[in-house]
Amino acid sequence: MHITRRSFVSTAAASAGLITTGISPLRAAAYPERDITLIVPWAAGGGTDALGRTLTKNAKQYIGVGVTVVNRPGGTGVAGMKAVATAKPDGYTLGLITFHLSSYRLSGLSELSYRDFEPVMLLNRSPTGFLVKADSPFKTMKDLVDYSKANPQVVTVATSGAGAVPHLSTALLAKQLGLKVTFVPFDGGAPARTAVLGGHVTMLVVNSEEALQFYKSKQLRFLALNSDERHSSFPDVPTIAEAGYPLQTLLLDWRGIAAPKGTPKEILDVLTVGFRKMAQDPEYIRLMDEMALPRANAERDKFREFLDNIEKALEPGLAEVGLLKKI
Amino acid sequence: MFDPQLLFAGFATIASLKVFPFLVLGTVMGIVVGAIPGLTATMAIALLIPFTFAMDPISGIVMLLAIYAGGIYGGGVASILIRTPGTPAAAATLLDGYPMAQKGEAGRAIGIATISSGIGGLFSACALTLFAPLLATVALSFSAPEYFSLAVFGLVVTMSLSGNSLLRGFFSVLCGLTIGMIGIDPIGGFQRMNFGFSELSGGFNFVAVMIGLFSLSEAFRQMEQMDTMPPVPPAIRNVLPRFKEIAGMWTVYVRACVYGLIIGIAPGVGAETSSFLTYAEVKRASKDPSQFGKGAPEGVAAAQAAENGSTGGDLLPMLTLGVPGDAATAVLMGALTIHNLQPGPMLFQERPDLVHQIFAGMISANLMFMIVGLLGARLLAKVVQIDRRILVPLVCLLSLIGAYAIDNNPMDVWVTLFFGVAGWLMYRNGFPVSPLVLAVILGGMMESNLRRTLVMGLGSPAIMLHRPIALLILVLAALSLYAVIRRNSNEARKRKAEEAVTE
Amino acid sequence: MKLQVRSGDAVAGTLLWVMAAVIVQQSTTWPSSGDVAGDPTVFPRALAAIMFASGLALFVLPRPPPAREEGTGELRTLRTLLLIGLTMLMALSLETVGLVTAGIVYVLAAQRLAGAPWRKALPFAIGAPIAIWLVFVTVLHVPLPRGEIWQWLFS
Incomplete structure (x- = not known):
């Protein structure tokens, strides 16, 4: 990573702080x-924002101080x-990091990767759901796979965007099964879902939570x-292996909390305990359940290991759809 | 699914002491925040979500709805007074609102803006209340081909904002389309035209572009002409427009309400598109389009009515389908989620009472901002009386801070400055900026949906033949294009004839 | 009202050509796989072709002069250029010295440039950035730049 003016100033300031005061145990305490x-x-x-705000809503009670959420969107x-x-x-200063971090380096967008952070806690892992409209003739995964084998390129698949987990998962599945489908990328899960609900596209692949309401109202299957x-x-939805197609690689969407690289261990310990408690807040748990987000609780090194695995799994997926452009 | 009894109960809830103060508070905050450049209705809702944590859901939601309606309306106030759109949606208002204020009619302009916003907002809120399920099927029948046609229609209509030269207007459109291409390829998902800057990977921040083009450029222009510009005459008329004046513009309102509602319902297209489109369309259809841009009350009415006319439409797909109509409703959706209410079909089945409270809240919010707006107009109108030598630098500062605060991104200050200079140069050379702004919005919509249409048609454009709505919109676009070109060539001929006489 | 090709139009035409060339050049680097609609370059290149043609038209076809609404007197362009320079300084120093300091200096300088007397300029120049700070940062928690220099000096 090259040193930008900003990072230089902040590192300089940080090291100045280290020299003059030092981080004594007393100070860390x-x-x-x-x-x-x-x-x-x-x-x-957005969903990430809602997650962050609900998680930190009662922070004061668990970590002693408030946590202010600051949105800093832009540049994907x-x-x-x-x-x-x-x-x-x-x-x-902490960050709510998301799946996109895993893909920056591989898609050539930025050198930023999980290596620039101290992972604190993984919050959720979302699997991709494969869905069709309720009145679709395809009743099972097998119907769809057989049909698209017989009719290459005819099945249209709405995704939440090129290069996102659902797109890559489906591309990997298609490759493994030797299928050819036509991807229709949308700008997010909601418009993709609307296109399938309106009968404009055959199949929907999105993070499973995006389909919750329409699964309940039986408009999507x-x-x-x-x-x-x-x-x-x-509960009644089979996994892809149960549907008869065991996968070689499993890609998951994720969100987590991280601190800048070089944050002292004492501080990370405080944060880990604090966020562990916040993640057990009943209100947060209720939100996660309502949003159908499976909670995950990998901390620190386990989180880092998870990120490492995702990056490894991502590479063949991106290569498959032609978006691999490693820095 | 409309139930008069539940709606009545909803109004009773709104009027209760537990909710009503928050309606008033939300309206006032919405107008204030909407009127401050850089604080959009979207941001205001986002920033105030944490404050609703402690309230019970309906009070919080009504407050946020009031901020939404009031904020969309309040943006127009800043447009009129300092030519800085308080919210992106209000940019069309400044085209006529600011000239009106400069003629000493700031109060009248605000009055018309308030009433017009109210008319548009009430119409769409009522449409939402009465026909939500029906309109949801309309939203579902819109997909890529229809959006593509809508974008083409929008770009064609934009051409009528070209001023005295169509070609110069077209130049602005082309610049806008190019700027809109920067960022992610909408179908392939790869980066394009970012020249290696990851800051540009999501494209230019639209609000920063717009504040630069409209607000900062105007400050630069005024700086240049400060000594020779006539001072703003003091307000001469009452803020409350005469009934006759409003009634005389009924054709404007019919157009604004219909366009606002349709564009609002189309997911992902919001108030900024509807206000500009309606403005351009009303101008095109007007008997005397030359008055537009010079302080025509019809222009203010069209922009404001369409702006708020899309609010109900924007809420609709969010509530029924869980797909937000625009950025502000996306944030509202987040707020509902945090309050444990998932928008979507189940909300109507499980909580019809709450849905009707939301309807009632939306109608009340529109009435409330009319009252507050008319009360405050007289006071606000004084802003234009401030000495230009004092006001212009303040507008510059507000523009820069506004651009920064949208995403808390220091680079956006430079983006605004760049487009401020560009807008100033464009003005000096007779190039209109509004087509550029609209092209940035519509360009991405046109390209992505054209390509999405082709993908959906498995590579063949024949899919368009099976889409009657899309075809109809395209035919309308062709007719508008013909009308714009004919009018322009008529004007050119007239000019030539005048020249011949003077020579 | 004389129709002629003005220098502004010629510059705009050149600009269109440059943008068209950039689009065409950039489009050669785009990947094309995974899109049954064919090439992602088709739409941008078609646009580039239109831009090239429009640029040519701006060079060739005479246009009416730009309509100027008000301000018949002489234009003091230098003042606007100075304001642009000032704004650049403001943007450069914003992160370092913070909004309040940069804002006060900027507004004051710009108001003096516009010809406002000190007596009128000072209260607004000092009041406005502080008011903005109170509304954005104190009330609404929008993190405007505090100024790295102050953090560095006082931490």
Whole structure:
């Protein structure tokens, strides 16, 4: 990573602080003494924003200080995540990092990767759902696979966007089964869902939570879930392996909390305990369940390991759809 | 699914002491925040979501709805007074509102803007209340081909904002389309035209572009002419427009309400598109289009009525399908989610009471901002009386801060400055900026949906033949194009004839 | 009202050509796989072709002069250029010295440039940035730049 003016200034300031005061155990014990800022790299009102705000709603009660959510959208998440990575590693600036971080380096967008962060806690992992409209003639995954084998390119598949997890998962599945489908990328899960509901596109692949309402109202039908286990919000939906197509690689969408690289271990310990408690807040749990987001609780090194695996799984997916452009 | 009893109960809830104060509070905050450049209705809702945590859901939601309606309306006030759109949607208002204020009619302009916003807002709120399920099927029948046609129609109509030269207007459109291409390829998902800057990977921040083109450029222009510009005459008329004046513009309102509602219902297309489109269309259809841009009350009425006319439409797909109509409703959706209410078909089945409270809240919010707006107009109108030498630098500062605050991004200050200079140069050379702004919005919509249409048709454009709505819109676009070109060539001929006489 | 090709139009025409060339050049670097609609370059290149033609038209076809609404007197362009320069300085220093400091200096300088007397300019120049700070930062928690220099000096 090259040194930008901003990061240089902040590192200089940080090292100056280290030399003059040093981070003594006493000082670390005092952390946190003022409000913590949580940078959300996506616009207010989105799912990530809702997650961040609900998670930190009762922060004061669990960590002693408030957590202010600051939205810093722009540059497909790069702007916000970069702001976190280059912030002063004093524990007062944290970030809600998302799946896109795994893809920046591979798609050639930015050198930013999980290596620039101290992962604190994984919040959720979302599997991709394969769905059709309720009145579709395809009743099972097998119907659809057989049909598209017989009629290459004819099945249209609405995705939440090129290069996102549902698109890549489906591309990998199609490759493994030797299918040819036509991807119709939309700008997010909601417009893709609307296109399938309106009967304009045959199949919908989105993060499973995006389909919850329409699963409940029986307007959309799940064919399978791209996961290794069933989802508590969709108990009758088979996993892709149960539907008869075991997968070689499993890609999952994720969100988590991270601190800038170089944050002292004492501070990370405080944060880990604090966020663990916040993630057990009943209100937060209720929101996650209502949104059909499977909660995950990998912390620190386990989170890092998860990120490492996702990056490895992502590479063949991006290569398959022609978006691999490694830096 | 409309139930008069539940709606009545909804109004009773709104009028209760537990909710009503928040309606008033939300309206006032919405107008204030909407009128401050850089604080959009969208941001205001987002920023105030945490404050609703402690309230019970309906009070919080009514407050946010009031901020939404009031904020969309309030944006027009700043447009009229300082030519800085308070919210993106209000940019069309400044085209005639600001000239009116400069003629000493600031109060009258605000009055007309308020009443017009109210008319548009009430119409769409009532349409939402009465026909939500029916309109939801309309929203579902819109897909890529229809959006593509709508974008083409919009770009054609934009051409009528070209001023005295169609070619110069077309230049602005082309610049806008190019700027709109920067960022992610909408279908392939790869980066294009970002020249290696990851900051540009999502494209230019639209609000920063717009504040630069409209607001900062005007400050630069005024700086240049400060000594010779006539001072603004003091307000001469009452803010409350005469009934006759409003009634005389009924054709404007019919257009504004219909366009606002349709564009609002189309998911992802919001108030900024509807206000500009309606403005351009009303101008095109007007008997004397030359008055537009010089302080025509019809222009203010069209922009404001369409702006608020799309609010109900924008709420509709959000509530029924869970797909937000525009950025502001996307944030509202987030707020509902945080209050444990998932928008979508189940909301109507599980909580019809709450849905009707939302309807009642939306209708009340529109009435409330009319009252507050008319009361405050007299006071606000004084802003234009401030000495230009004092006001212009303040407008510059507000523009820069506004651009920064949208995404908290220092680069957006430079974006605004760049487009401020560009807008100033364009003005000096007779190039209109509004077509550029609209082309930035519509360009991405046109390209992505054209390509999406082709993908959906498995590569063949024949899919368009099976889409009657899309075809109808395209035919309308062709007719408008013909009308615009004919009018322009008529004007050119007239000019030539005048020249011949003077020579 | 004389129809002629004005220098502004010629510059605009050149600009269109440059943008068209950039689009065509950039489009050669785009990947094309995964899109049954064919090439992602078709739409942008078609646009570039239209831009080339329009640029040519701007060079060749005479246009009416731009309509100027008011301000018949002489234009003091230098003042606007100075204001643009000032704005650049403001943008450069914003992060370092913070909004309030940069804002006060900027507004004051711009008001003096516009010809406002000190007596009138000072209260607005000091009041406005502070008011903005109170509304945006204190009330609404929008994180405007505080100024790295202050953080560095006082931490």
